[in-house]
Amino acid sequence: MMELYELGVREIVEGIREKRFSALEVFDECLGRALACEGKVSALITATADTGRAHARQIDGYVAKGEPLGPLAGVPVILKDNICTHGIRTTAGSRILGRWAPPYSATVWDLLSSAGAVLLGKSNMDEFAMGNTCGTSAFGPTANPWDVSRVPGGSSGGSAASVAAGYVPFALGSDTGGSIRQPASYCGIFGLKPTYGLVSRYGLIAYGSSLDQIGPFTRSVEDMELIMHVLARHDPKDSTSVDKSEIDFTRRESKGEKPLKGKRVALVKEFQDFTLDPPIADAIKRLIRIFEEMGAEIAQVSLPTVARYAVACYYAIAASEAHTNLARFDGVRYGYTVTTAAGLRDMFEEVRSKGFGAEVKSRIIAGTCLTEPVRSEEYYVAATRVRTLIAEEFRKAFENVDCILQPVTPSLPGKIGESDEDAMKGYESDLYTLPVNMAGLPGFSFCTGYSDSGLPVGLQLVGPRWSDKNLLNMGFELEKVLGAPKIARGGN
Amino acid sequence: MPDKTTLTFTPVIGIEIHIHLKTKSKVFCSCSADYTNDEPNSHICPVCMGLPGSMPVLNKAVVQQGMLAGMALNCTVQPTTYFFRKCYFYPDLPKNYQITQSDLPIAANGWLEIDDDAGNPKKIRINRLHLEEDAGKLHHSAADGRLEGAETSWVDYNRSGLPLAEIVSEPDVSSAREAVEYVTALRRRVRYAGASDADLEKGMMRFDANVSVKCSDGRWGRRVEVKNMNSFRALERAIEYEIKRQSKVLAEGGEVLQETRHWNDAKGTTTASRVKEFYRKFIVEPDLPPLVVSPQWVEEVRGMLPEMPNEKALRYKEMGLSEVDAGVLADSIDVAQYFEACVAAGANPLRAGNWVRTEVLRAVNDKQVGVTDLAVKPDTLAELIRRIDEGKLSTTLAKNVFEGLLEGLSLDEAVKKSGAAEGGVDANALENLVRATIEANPDVIGEIRSGKDTKGKKVKFLQGLVMRETKGQARPDEVAAAIESAIENLK
Numbered sequence: 001m002m003e004l005y006e007l008g009v010r011e012i013v014e015g016i017r018e019k020r021f022s023a024l025e026v027f028d029e030c031l032g033r034a035l036a037c038e039g040k041v042s043a044l045i046t047a048t049a050d051t052g053r054a055h056a057r058q059i060d061g062y063v064a065k066g067e068p069l070g071p072l073a074g075v076p077v078i079l080k081d082n083i084c085t086h087g088i089r090t091t092a093g094s095r096i097l098g099r100w101a102p103p104y105s106a107t108v109w110d111l112l113s114s115a116g117a118v119l120l121g122k123s124n125m126d127e128f129a130m131g132n133t134c135g136t137s138a139f140g141p142t143a144n145p146w147d148v149s150r151v152p153g154g155s156s157g158g159s160a161a162s163v164a165a166g167y168v169p170f171a172l173g174s175d176t177g178g179s180i181r182q183p184a185s186y187c188g189i190f191g192l193k194p195t196y197g198l199v200s201r202y203g204l205i206a207y208g209s210s211l212d213q214i215g216p217f218t219r220s221v222e223d224m225e226l227i228m229h230v231l232a233r234h235d236p237k238d239s240t241s242v243d244k245s246e247i248d249f250t251r252r253e254s255k256g257e258k259p260l261k262g263k264r265v266a267l268v269k270e271f272q273d274f275t276l277d278p279p280i281a282d283a284i285k286r287l288i289r290i291f292e293e294m295g296a297e298i299a300q301v302s303l304p305t306v307a308r309y310a311v312a313c314y315y316a317i318a319a320s321e322a323h324t325n326l327a328r329f330d331g332v333r334y335g336y337t338v339t340t341a342a343g344l345r346d347m348f349e350e351v352r353s354k355g356f357g358a359e360v361k362s363r364i365i366a367g368t369c370l371t372e373p374v375r376s377e378e379y380y381v382a383a384t385r386v387r388t389l390i391a392e393e394f395r396k397a398f399e400n401v402d403c404i405l406q407p408v409t410p411s412l413p414g415k416i417g418e419s420d421e422d423a424m425k426g427y428e429s430d431l432y433t434l435p436v437n438m439a440g441l442p443g444f445s446f447c448t449g450y451s452d453s454g455l456p457v458g459l460q461l462v463g464p465r466w467s468d469k470n471l472l473n474m475g476f477e478l479e480k481v482l483g484a485p486k487i488a489r490g491g492n
Numbered sequence: 493m494p495d496k497t498t499l500t501f502t503p504v505i506g507i508e509i510h511i512h513l514k515t516k517s518k519v520f521c522s523c524s525a526d527y528t529n530d531e532p533n534s535h536i537c538p539v540c541m542g543l544p545g546s547m548p549v550l551n552k553a554v555v556q557q558g559m560l561a562g563m564a565l566n567c568t569v570q571p572t573t574y575f576f577r578k579c580y581f582y583p584d585l586p587k588n589y590q591i592t593q594s595d596l597p598i599a600a601n602g603w604l605e606i607d608d609d610a611g612n613p614k615k616i617r618i619n620r621l622h623l624e625e626d627a628g629k630l631h632h633s634a635a636d637g638r639l640e641g642a643e644t645s646w647v648d649y650n651r652s653g654l655p656l657a658e659i660v661s662e663p664d665v666s667s668a669r670e671a672v673e674y675v676t677a678l679r680r681r682v683r684y685a686g687a688s689d690a691d692l693e694k695g696m697m698r699f700d701a702n703v704s705v706k707c708s709d710g711r712w713g714r715r716v717e718v719k720n721m722n723s724f725r726a727l728e729r730a731i732e733y734e735i736k737r738q739s740k741v742l743a744e745g746g747e748v749l750q751e752t753r754h755w756n757d758a759k760g761t762t763t764a765s766r767v768k769e770f771y772r773k774f775i776v777e778p779d780l781p782p783l784v785v786s787p788q789w790v791e792e793v794r795g796m797l798p799e800m801p802n803e804k805a806l807r808y809k810e811m812g813l814s815e816v817d818a819g820v821l822a823d824s825i826d827v828a829q830y831f832e833a834c835v836a837a838g839a840n841p842l843r844a845g846n847w848v849r850t851e852v853l854r855a856v857n858d859k860q861v862g863v864t865d866l867a868v869k870p871d872t873l874a875e876l877i878r879r880i881d882e883g884k885l886s887t888t889l890a891k892n893v894f895e896g897l898l899e900g901l902s903l904d905e906a907v908k909k910s911g912a913a914e915g916g917v918d919a920n921a922l923e924n925l926v927r928a929t930i931e932a933n934p935d936v937i938g939e940i941r942s943g944k945d946t947k948g949k950k951v952k953f954l955q956g957l958v959m960r961e962t963k964g965q966a967r968p969d970e971v972a973a974a975i976e977s978a979i980e981n982l983k
Binding site: 209327332 | 538541542543544545546547548549550577579581583586587588589645647773774775776778779780781
């Protein structure tokens with residue numbers, strides 16, 4: 001008999017409807033699992049036990065009265081702590097918002113809660129989503145539930161770790177340059193960075209607004225389809241949101257023995273020059289074989305601009321946007337403030353000096369420099385022009401192939417504290433994730449299995465814009481062969 | 493040192509005007525744009541407070557009003573334009589950047605015609621009209637109401653996110669008088685278009701002037717931005733002061749520095765801004781897609797643009813009105829429309845123009861209401877004017893009737909109240925009255941009959957008596973004719 005916390009989204013929804021267990025039982029079991037792991041994993045900044053239990057009771061009331069239930073009724077969820085939740089502290093992993101409870105909710109949380117999802121907590125993250133280890137959080141690091149001496153990835157590390165360890169069947173993160181796909185890969189679960197514009201960003205505390213996208217973590221592709229069905233809605237409050245209501249994530253055509261027949265899956269020529277950790281290189285070889293067995297054709301695409309310029313241009317654009325997004329944190333209206341400053345300038349300086357961590361400060365300074373009127377043309381504006389070329393290069397590549405198979409990272413998760421040392425080592429590790437955001441493409445990170453050392457090994461499928469459903473359909477077929485991700489020990 | 497006496501100075505002035513566009517809600521959220529007299533911070537939401545995670549959504553009405561204002565200023569509407577983040581730190585700016593179109597604006601390349609100082613027509617070119625958001629309002633406890641030195645400062649964000657159009661002229665203005673004429677003409681036109689109320693007292697229109705001076709010996713002063721003028725008078729005085737100040741500096745061989753100066757209305761001087769101008773820079777606003785206006789929409793908006801004041805005044809002159817009357821009537825679109833409705837209802841244009849310019853505007857002034865709020869509607873005034881033309885009412889009596897109309901009476905009630913007999917005087921009654929008057933004044937008749945009344949004064953006297961008897965209801969020319977024929981009959 002499975003524990004309730006091990007169940008997926010669909011199983012929980014069905015169990016509650018069929019009164020095999022109550023929403024409150026599910027919530028309490030999940031909360032119990034979270035508490036059992038938190039001592040070692042530290043995935044949460046805030047646990048919402050009281051409001052969550054009240055909400056679960058409410059759902060049970062609807063069940064008892066036979067009232068209509070939402071598609072996610074009674075499913076516990078964890079949200080990355082840069083997603084605004086009305087009345088519930090939302091910190092973005094920063095001291096500057098350490099006590100801030102937003103007076104409004106992000107559209108994604110409105111959608112999930114109206115669908116009946118129950119909030120269990122807000123998850124740890126790199127401060128303002130700047131980082132790939134969860135190590136820049138003002139609330140301390142999160143550990144990888146597969147090996148608590150290792151990082152869970154970032155910036156959505158808390159969300160990934162909590163789904164991997166069985167706190168909840170799904171969580172939301174945000175992905176600006178890999179912040180969903182990389183921790184999903186490190187924690188051995190599914191993570192989707194949807195096409196830019198498919199999921200509303202309203203209420204997501206912005207890092208790089210033209211790159212940010214909210215997406216789900218799950219332990220099954222089917223669950224991810226259920227979540228995307230709820231989240232992929234046009235939002236009039238987000239002007240960059242696009243109406244794609246014609247995409248129905250819940251419908252899947254039944255496939256025969258060769259379910260991917262006619263699909264063309266590509267490898268990137270330029271990426272083959274870079275070295276990969278053996279388990280990841282092996283996983284790619286294995287996946288090529290699996291794709292071929294399922295009827296897909298393996299092809300090659302060339303992305304020279306992407307390989308050469310994407311990382312530098314990404315950092316120029318992300319930092320430039322970030323330094324304006326973070327300008328509002330001045331202690332005047334909300335968040336961390338000081339009362340002892342001698343004057344306005346002093347107040348701004350003190351609030352920002354004490355409120356922001358080192359990584360955030362360095363990116364603000366970078367953004368400030370890159371957009372200085374004398375340099376802007378050479379850096380910020382030039383980067384936005386290269387970005388157009390990158391998007392165009394991807395567009396052309398996808399004229400001939402359905403998706404690209406590529407690593408998420410060149411290596412398996414490192415030890416906590418280690419990867420903070422060498423900033424430049426990050427370059428290659430970013431190469432597989434950042435370009436996807438530059439071009440606004442969907443990227444789907446999935447677990448292929450486990451290394452000899454017991455760490456999950458993830459890979460990524462990247463498709464053209466609005467091909468999210470196709471990626472998940474392929475993921476569904478892969479999951480049948482690879483098996484569903486396991487729940488991590490979580491330090492126990 | 494240059495010889496002061498031979499030097500002359502030519503001012504070169506550009507004007508930047510901010511107007512609040514007239515819309516129900518703010519530019520990027522649905523908060524009400526009308527906060528007059530409301531509590532501070534009662535019209536705010538996550539968006540106009542710039543809360544983390546909030547995102548702007550462009551209000552279509554703002555785009556439409558911006559296009560209208562641009563068209564009223566002879567600008568070309570640009571089909572695709574952009575928004576930027578203009579970054580600087582100030583507590584009234586919730587995001588510490590302002591969302592603005594800056595130099596990729598919705599409307600560009602316009603012009604306005606004014607009279608130059610010699611009375612000749614002159615075009616002031618308009619570089620652009622761009623859309624942006626307003627900031628909140630600061631209140632400081634310091635005696636001078638400024639930030640520096642204030643013990644406490646408060647911020648009211650009701651104004652934050654109000655839609656603004658910034659209108660930037662080319663440096664074509666050559667004097668303080670021209671500047672005032674330019675802003676007056678501009679204000680009239682945007683009000684006409686219905687794009688802005690441009691009420692200066694409510695802060696709906698603000699201006700900055702970029703003033704520089706060229707010396708006849710070839711030296712140029714640097715451009716000085718003068719801020720804080722809250723009225724036309726202040727704009728005029730500030731520019732005059734600044735021209736004098738800069739000319740004096742150049743005359744004395746000095747250098748005019750590029751700086752921002754603050755106009756102090758009480759002292760009548762400008763002073764260099766104590767705060768160093770914050771460093772401003774731009775990135776593309778990633779939360780707003782490019783603003784694309786379709787040719788259809790542009791045409792639709794163009795169709796909403798009413799006839800502009802200059803064209804109206806010209807047409808009124810063609811209708812026979814004097815230049816002054818035409819100008820006064822065309823000054824406000826409400827008055828012009830009142831006048832036009834009156835004419836459309838059948839009133840003689842000259843008389844209607846005269847009535848509107850005198851009685852109607854006096855009433856508007858006395859009652860401190862808009863012309864559309866007057867109890868006298870244009871068709872009623874037209875009917876009143878027709879009765880004067882038909883001789884049923886004298887002008888004097890008609891003014892009494894008009895007073896009654898202002899109190900809300902119907903035309904018939906007002907006529908009755910004025911004491912005038914209804915429907916004029918019929919021919920028999922008039923004949924009897926004339927006969928009685930003649931019989932009562934044999935001396936006068938005698939004088940007339942003896943041919944002493946060469947100037948017709950005696951006839952006028954009798955005419956006056958009859959008119960009084962008819963309470964002004966008879967037509968003066970008919971009365972005169974009746975008297976003359978009665979005297980003829982006596983012969």
